[in-house]
Each structure stands twice: as C-alpha cells, then as structure tokens.
Amino acid sequence: MIDNQKQLSIKLPMWDELPSFDLHLDQLLDLTNQYLSPIIGSKITKTMMHNYFKADIIVPPTRKKILADATGWRDCVGLLKNIFTLAEIQAGLKALLKDSSPKTGYNNFVLMFNEQAAQSGTVPAALNSLDLKSANKPTIMQYDAVQSILFWLAAKKRLEEASKE
Template sequence: MTSKQNSTSIRLPMWDELPTLDLHLDQLLALTNQYLSPIIGSQITKTMMHNYFKANIIVPPIKKKYWRTQLAGAIVVGLLKNIFTLNEIKVGLRAILADNSPKVGYNHFVIMFNEQAAKAGTVPSALNSLDLESADTSTIMQYDAVQSILFWLAAKARLAEASTKKVKK
C-alpha cells in the first residue's frame, strides 16, 4: 500500500452493498476486479474463477447464474490467494462458514479489512468494531488473514519504491 492510497481507495463493499440481481460470469468478474484491482494490482480471470468453483472454494453457480455469495467469495479469495494456498483458503473458509452465515463471515472480514486498511500502519492495530478478546476462532483467523494481506501490500509497495529509487540512481 503506498502513501498515496487512502482509505477511500482501499475499501471493500459490505454484503448489503453487493448486487442482489443474478449476474453472468463477465459481470461477476467485472465487479470483483473493480474492487480488487486498485488493491492488489491484478485481476481475477475466468480460468481462475473456474478453478475456484471446481475446487469447491467458492460455491459453483446454478444454471450459469451468480449471486452475492459468489461475488463475496471471489473478493475474499482474490485477496487471500496472494498469501495462502488455495487449499489453505478452502480450509479457512470452511471454518468460518461452520461458525457463521456467508453474510456474517464476509461482513466480519470486510469490517476488519476496511478498518485496518484505513489505518494502514506497519503494526497490527486494535479493532474498534469487533472485540477480539471474546471473538471466536474463525473471527481471530480472519483478523490474522487481514493483517497478512495488509503486510503483503505494504511490502509490495516498499519493493516498488525501492525498485523505483534504484532506477533513478
């Protein structure tokens, strides 16, 4: 994350902000990439999505129709794939969904991500929105994943800055 990025450019939508209409795969990808590209600097492809469906990481569509569940899953997996293996993501998502509905699990992740991204520090900071001391294991796991993503983004930005400084010399 560069110092030029601010909390408005690093914000994920809450569950109720996601479209409720049936989506086609191209629409699902466009929305996913609209949210993720400014954050991770890359895009999710059709092939990647098909792999997530085949591996049962994201619930497959029914009759080629996609909903909030697939969009939320694509957003979360799109962030996590940079740090964790697909099998680790699958295990983590199953643990979260064992304790919570997709809406609650996704919203917890987004609340933590948005809050921590807005602070954009180099040290994990306390959450204002959730009490980690009384949180269940899956919520703490989500917090750890959010911190991992943000540290990855910070390291990526520092590498880019170092590379730019080397080129200027």
C-alpha cells in the same frame, strides 16, 4: 499500511452492498476487478475464477449464472490467494462457516479489512469493530488473514518503490 492516496480506493463492499441478483461470469469479473484491482494491482481472470469454482471455494454457476450469495466471497478469495493456497482458503472458509452465516463471516472480514486498511503505519492497529479478546477462533483467524494481506500489500509497495530507486 498503505499511503493516503491509495487508502481511498481500498474498501470492500459490505454484504448488503453487493448485487442481490444472479450474475454472469463476465459481470462477476467486472465487479470483482472494480474492487480488487486498485488493491492488489492486478485483475482476476476467468481462469482464476474457474479454479475457485473447481476448488469449491465459490459456488459454481447454475445455468451460467453465479448466485448472488457467492459474489462477496470472490473479493475475499481474490485477496487471500496472494498469500494462501486454495486448499488453505477452503479450509479457512469451512471453519468460518461452521460457526457463522456467510453474511456474518463475510461482513466480519470486510469490517476488519476496511478498518485496518484505512489506518496508516505498519503495526496492526486496535480494532474498533470487534473485540478480539472475546472473539471465537474463526474470527481471530480472519483477523490474522487480514493482517497478512495488509503486510503483503505493504511489502509489495516497498518492493516497487525500492526497484524504482
């Protein structure tokens, strides 16, 4: 879906690649924007992050530090917020976490996103990482969300190209 030059920068970290220590908000924003800015073309701000905390989508800081377990979800939320409301994201995360651990849910999303983002074209490609025929509803929901994000990115790129003509 994305051209070959951008493919190199479109990759989210797996759970075990995330920091295993608590972060301050500025550190969290730097890390988030390191991954998301090349993908979405904009930065996540302190105000946005505070909105994620208030919406109970990301665990708020304790003693001014964000728990290490919360650092991965900020990438997912940063992508999803472009096509879903915070209430929809919260409902999706609740459904997902009802049947799986945060680590498993996060890794499934990242596997699907990284695999699909690395492929070219506008038609969703077959997944190598998961069997959707035997997947549970939350996993299928994640797949649909990943496809929505990638189509949004492709449409955004086409719009930018069309405006330059």
